[in-house]
């Protein structure tokens with residue numbers, strides 16, 4: 001295979017197991033092909049020049065990590081303003097939280113041009129380039145304009161909203177048109193792929209050429225769902241390692257007389273954490289047998305704290321948890337343990353394994369890997385039950401989970417009650433099917449399917 005070049009906003013050292021995410025997903029192919037991983041260094045320079053940034057190179061085994069610094073003005077408009085102030089909320093159907101400040105798009109484009117300019121000289125003729133996520137939608141168009149002829153694929157990790165929502169972005173045509181500079185566009189779910197097909201045909205006059213192929217602006221591209229998975233074996237190994245085992249045993253002991261429910265999320269408004277907490281309150285109110293017993297541990301790791309909407313949700317959550325603990329707590333029992341910190345990755349499988357119910361209830365999510373991690377961490381002989389939002393991309397694959405509408409607090413509480421009371425045999429059956437599904441369509445399957453599709457496209 002040709003050398004793999006991965007481009008994403010943030011990088012991780014693929015040699016470090018704690019890295020998780022894309023590093024686990026792509027590390028193996030990057031290593032095998034002596035690949036290059038390119039992105040932002042994480043450094044914000046006060047007083048630098050917009051559109052400029054120093055390139056740093058570092059070797060991580062056989063993989064080269066190449067990163068660019070951003071000046072404060074570029075970071076504010078590209079990262080905070082446009083990526084996380086416009087694209088993230090709109091793509092998660094939250095027009096109410098989007099700030100369409102006209103200046104931000106210029107910074108977004110400027111940084112994509114900067115990335116293209118810095119990446120181009122590092123490329124070899126037969127490289128395969130794989131660009132990730134909403135920060136970098138126009139990157140291929142910028143690269144092509146500078147003469148890049150290599151194959152380029154794009155994967156969108158977040159949902160693609162319906163045409164009418166997407167069209168609220170003032171620059172929607174420019175953004176979506178730029179996807180036609182890629183050879184393959186990967187989406188998380190069939191729903192997203194359907195939104196893509198409707199949008200490009202309805203707004204851009206693209207022609208659908210049979211399965212997954214679209215033609216517009218003189219280019220033919222393939223756009224299709226490639227649902228991302230996890231590395232089930234890596235997660236299982238983490239589950240059986242000492243740290244996770246110790247965590248599991250400690251939790252089991254501490255909650256021996258109680259039922260544990262777990263939520264693990266970045267503190268993001270798309271994850272539906274306040275809705276989940278309200279559903280938990282409904283559970284305590286309507287099913288009193290759970291009082292002095294059901295305990296929800298909610299890990300909400302801090303994220304994007306300089307974006308305003310994230311402070312609002314933090315305050316809302318603290319208020320909600322405090323009120324429920326005040327109303328229902330006993331001297332020796334707190335219904336909710338809310339942890340606003342990053343918990344070490346090696347502990348997460350142990351916490352998941354100890355929980356009788358995994359609550360994964362986003363209002364909208366591209367995929368949601370926590371749902372898959374929860375299943376992978378369970379003891380097959382006595383597994384917990386996954387309660388999953390129908391609005392997570394994962395719901396298309398994980399049909400044996402108990403699906404809920406997270407906006408319906410009472411309905412969700414009823415389903416949680418059902419999960420808490422589910423007989424062992426049904427739990428085992430559901431878990432076995434879920435585990436089989438996440439094994440078949442794991443992260444290696446995802447990477448291979450995408451790269452095979454890209455390999456099959458003719459060279460542009």
Ligand code: GDG
Pocket residue numbers: 020021157158228264265266299300301341342343344345346348365366367368369370371373
């Ligand atoms: C985007 C899309 C899509 C969470 N808290 C802690 C922690 N985590 C880990 C989880 C999981 C990962 O972070 C979160 O992945 P998700 O998939 O749930 O969500 P996003 O971060 O929003 O990811 C999403 C994904 O991209 C992949 O394509 O599935 O839809 O939004 O692995 O375990 N890890 C540690 N401490 C924490 O406190 N160590």
